[in-house]
Amino acid sequence: MAARLACPYCYETFTAREIGFRCSTRLSRNGRQCTPERDPVLAERMGKRGELGPVFSTGDGRHPRAACPRCGDESTYRICPVCHSTLPVQFGKLEHKLIAMVGAKASGKTVYMTVLLHELMNRVGARLGASLMASDDATMQRFDSEYQETLYRKGQLPSGTRRAGAGDNRVDPLVFRFGLGRGRFYGSRPRHSVLSFFDTAGENFNSRESIELNTRYLAHADGIILILDPLQMPGARALVRPGTVLPGSDGVDAPGNALNRVTNMLLAQRKGGGTGLITTPIAVVFAKLDALWDTLDAGSPLRAHPPAGDRFDTGDSLDVHEEVRRLLKEWEGVPIDQNLEHNYRRYRYFGVSALGNSPTADTRVAPTGIQPYRVTDPLLWLLSEFGSVPRRGRG
Missing domain, CATH: 3.40.50.300 (P-loop containing nucleotide triphosphate hydrolases)
Structure with a gap:
């Protein structure tokens, strides 16, 4: 059974594979760029109501980076799958x-x-x-x-x-x-x-x-x-x-x-x-x-x-x-x-x-x-x- 990690922001638990990503909204090499949008999960769980890059999942959040399926740009912003807070750098490795x-x-x-x-x-x-x-x-x-x-x-x-x-x-x-x-x-x-x-x-x-x-x-x-x-x-x-x-x-x-x-x-x-x-x-x-x-x-x-x-x-x-x-x-x-x-x-x-x-x-x-x-x-x-x-x- 995979070990469970606790989010340091919402304290809910999940496996490393469940970790999600957030698009950086930078201009990708292919010329496409995601538009920042409201994250209803982050707003409800953490009270943060600004617009950020869209959230996506790869099915295996153990990797340090992943390509956004919308624009193709590579993102290093890993997020908690429950509250959508950005996790600390090297989370799960430290x-x-x-x-x-x-x-x-x-x-x-x-x-x-x-x-x-x-x-x-x-x-x-x-x-x-x-x-x-x-x-x-x-x-x-x-x-x-x-x-x-x-x-x-x-x-x-x-x-x-x-x-x-x-x-x-x-x-x-x-x-x-x-x-x-x-x-x-x-x-x-x-x-x-x-x-x-x-x-x-x-x-x-x-x-x-x-x-x-x-x-x-x-x-x-x-x-x-x-x-x-x-x-x-x-x-x-x-x-x-x-x-x-x-x-x-x-x-x-x-x-x-x-x-x-x-x-x-x-x-x-x-x-x-x-x-x-x-x-x-x-x-x-x-x-x-x-x-x-x-x-x-x-x-x-x-x-x-x-x-x-x-x-x-x-x-x-x-x-x-x-x-x-x-x-x-x-x-x-x-x-x-x-x-x-x-x-x-x-x-x-x-x-x-x-x-x-x-x-x-x-x-x-x-x-x-x-x-x-x-x-x-x-x-x-x-x-x-x-x-x-x-x-x-x-x-």
Whole structure:
């Protein structure tokens, strides 16, 4: 049976043979040229209503190029057979990993994702000898104008993510190509992975029905990053640094409930009604850790930066994991640990701070600027589990 691929834009699955093509609308050698036209599938599935080249199928989309049957020009634009989005270059040839990033309302997920990707493009990417580049023009433009521009250049926290309604099937993920440079780990050829992030609204995780409607990508995710806000936990909320702006409680779901609903959704998606542990690795990330630094012991691993080097340090990661597990008892989060222990085969705790300091009361970055702490650890752990990033230390 042919392996199935998951589209990084709509998260539906298909075989490589089913991949379609879109005409480039260039003038062909024989003098014919296709006229751009509206694509009703792309409009309905992704909300894109412009005119593009006509779609065609060859019966075998494994080839990198195909001749348009109307004009004869050769096209390299391969498209998803379900949503008609243009697939990344070398899709199906590269390692393909879908990373689902989820979190409840006001958990800081959008800020975290922005800083994570910025760090991989810059400081941490240089340390690892890695690169992160947008796989399409839409990702490049949206990440720069809607995410980096707001947070890094304007110093303003983003407003809440748009909530998808029942009649809105649009999925607007950010799709990147992650490359690990040539060197002693992988020989002379660099390794590349396709990473797809869907910044869904936190409200979409406030009920079982909205999860099933808006986040089908969870079912096909290779790894999950779950963002939880300790400031929404009663035990931690009482310990925060004086002056910290606390999240409101209106419409905010408890962190444990967000995990419960994601777990139920993954269990419901099992093929054949299996009853074993969930095999999808999940990184459980407690954000906004800067508000709780004063309560940590001097020797806490959460007070130290990760070891330098170009490998993921598993020993350091396990130390952080055990420290967060200990803190969950203080934060009244033991049910979270029980859920993970009884339902997941691979999970890891992380403590991060995307900004380094609490934002101001008017939702601006603190005057000290953005000083991220351990934001890349969760993604690097997942990539190390896939074998995409080298690691060292005890496993």
